[in-house]
């Protein structure tokens with residue numbers, strides 16, 4: 001038994017289907033960007049999961065490296081029966097630790113959960129460009145949809161409507 005009834009650990013291949021199941025309703029509500037199973041397997045090393053004492057996945061979150069100093073928190077979700085019990089806090093704490101270990105100094109997120117991220121030190125950045133113009137041009141070469149959202153490209157605008165762009169300095 002763990003003290004809080006759950007623990008956060010690096011994700012394993014055996015967690016991927018549970019992650020997909022956990023995020024699917026949020027994808028349907030357009031809260032999270034949808035990812036096919038193959039994409040989840042391919043980005044497995046980015047993921048952390050929260051598991052209850054029975055080993056069931058009750059939360060997930062991912063850290064995507066975008067540039068030398070810049071990363072993004074992605075796909076943070078907690079199962080509805082576990083909300084408000086510190087699982088989200090534990091996941092974001094884990095991802096921030098990983099970010100620092102990787103040498104990142106800034107974390108971006110695009111979210112409706114402004115209060116939650118605000119309490120964890122993220123601040124809204126509106127339309128502010130947070131990378132130098134030369135880095136912006138480099139990032140345009142990325143085929144990643146999340147990076148396109150970060151760059152606020154017009155083709156992804158339907159995905160980002162109503163979300164708040166936030167940044168935290170680590």
Ligand SMILES: CC(=O)SCCNC(=O)CCNC(=O)[C@H](O)C(C)(C)COP(=O)(O)OP(=O)(O)OC[C@H]1O[C@@H](n2cnc3c(N)ncnc32)[C@H](O)[C@@H]1OP(=O)(O)O
Pocket residue numbers: 026031032073074075076077078079082083084085086087088089090109110111112113116119
């Ligand atoms: C970048 C992106 O991924 S954006 C997408 C973000 N995710 C979503 O929008 C999906 C839907 N939302 C969720 O899944 C969740 O609401 C999350 C992930 C945002 C937060 O997860 P939760 O596990 O509920 O967060 P957590 O329990 O840590 O904090 C929520 C509240 O519980 C309280 N809480 C209760 N117990 C604890 C505890 N032991 N430790 C910390 N906080 C606790 C917190 O104080 C907080 O209260 P507050 O909101 O009044 O400040």
